């Protein structure tokens with residue numbers, strides 16, 4: 001009986017060892033799968049903190065202030081329209097790994113998609129228009145705040161201050177660096193505003209009528225004494241194109257007021273503006289950067305670059 005008992009025990013012990021090994025193997029596989037699927041932990045051992053921005057111009061401000069201390073990511077790419085953007089799984093994953101999120105606000109991000117991304121992952125978010133005196137405009141829901149505030153360099157400074165404060169709150173050890181960079185950038189914004197004011201003086205005041213796709217230039221027009229006229233209202237998401245009647249009205253206004261040229265926006269389809277220009281018998285004055293900057297390597301790849309190129313295009317076409 002004894003040898004049989006011994007063999008039985010050995011068999012049982014072998015089975016136990018195998019079960020243990022299998023369980024160990026399974027737990028290793030499961031933990032690796034979980035690590036691959038879990039969103040990155042913001043506080044994990046990383047050399048740099050991460051800020052995720054909604055628009056390209058906010059990302060440019062953030063790069064100027066954060067320097068080498070933070071990594072700057074941007075949801076939108078060059079030439080992408082924030083009003084009609086639909087977020088992706090990659091955006092959710094990026095935001096889940098953010099130490100700070102930055103949005104424009106006032107519904108530039110159609111239906112508040114950046115805030116939704118941040119709230120879904122419970123990440124802190126700052127609104128860059130906080131502190132700007134809003135221009136009122138209208139959409140299908142009634143009176144709303146015009147979100148295109150960065151078009152006046154003075155408002156860009158308010159964006160920069162909000163970004164500086166957001167970074168400093170999360171990363172107080174580098175607050176002095178953020179403040180120093182913000183102060184230097186302020187000089188550049190002041191110089192930009194003074195340069196624009198001088199350049200636009202080449203256009204007689206009665207000819208300062210800016211016709212483009214949508215009301216992206218309200219703050220620019222207010223700051224530099226232009227009148228903004230656009231067929232599409234303030235948001236490209238709320239109104240899909242314009243009716244033939246509206247198109248004729250705009251063409252009539254262009255003829256009545258002697259507008260020389262009208263402009264295409266880089267983020268939007270040029271067909272509507274081409275049709276209106278044809279109807280009114282005027283030229284296309286060029287492309288303007290509105291809700292997004294240009295691609296890397298282009299003259300409009302930074303905020304200051306996009307504003308400079310817009311002004312050169314506008315002055316050349318309307319003077």
Ligand SMILES: [Zn+2]
Pocket residue numbers: 083148214215216234235236291
């Ligand atoms: Zn817009």
